[in-house]
Amino acid sequence: MTVRFGNHRLAFYVFTFLLSATVLGISANFAKLFLPNILHDFTIFSLVVPSLTIFLFLLSIQWAQPRTEVVQYLVLGILWLTMGAWSTDIIGHVQCDSLSGQMSTKNGExxxxxxxxxMKVVQAFSWAIFCFFVIAMIILVSLASRAQQFGRYEIWEEPIRELPWFGEMPGYYNTHAGGMHSGMPVGMPQYPMSAGGYPAGYNGFQGMPIQTPGHSIVIQPGMNGQPPTVTQVPMSA
Structure with missing residues (x-):
């Protein structure tokens, strides 16, 4: 797991969660004042969008994949864009200090x-959350593309915590790309590539190990990031 990506993602979730909760609180106050007959369309929509955002964040904070996360960002970004545009259409460029008087509610004024x-708070927070989703989606796509370049071709289907941050390798804890060679962690022995495209140097062989007649090749995965062990054992009669 790449810790820096996890920390940045958590910070984004917490910040967006707080802004959404603020919008939800204001919208709940509007619902108490205006529903069901006054400003009902916008009030209902302003309740749905932050509620859906908080619900999806709670679902995906522990489990998600890059492909599900990018769809989530896209859908929520569109909803918050609509919210910002709608609130701008309602409140426009009105200067609040210049207003006076009362407006009717369902139970008074x-x-x-x-x-x-x-409404200005709802408008500002809606545009801010939309911008955050756009930035987060761009970063997510960039990180997934970088991971694919390092050989993690199925990164879109893997847990999102496997994504690297910029300068890290996918799936390795705090490993800087400057200390990597050929996509392998620091400290792992490096082997030149043979003409056939296979790593050379296992057990003194160049390229793929040559099987001795009457023996079987056994390849055991390495421990703690070490290269695999290739041995030959006699075949049983």
């Missing part, structure tokens, strides 16, 4: 300045 300021 509310100050126009108070309503305007709350």
């Amino acid at each position: 509310i100050s126009q300045q108070s309503y305007c300021r709350q």
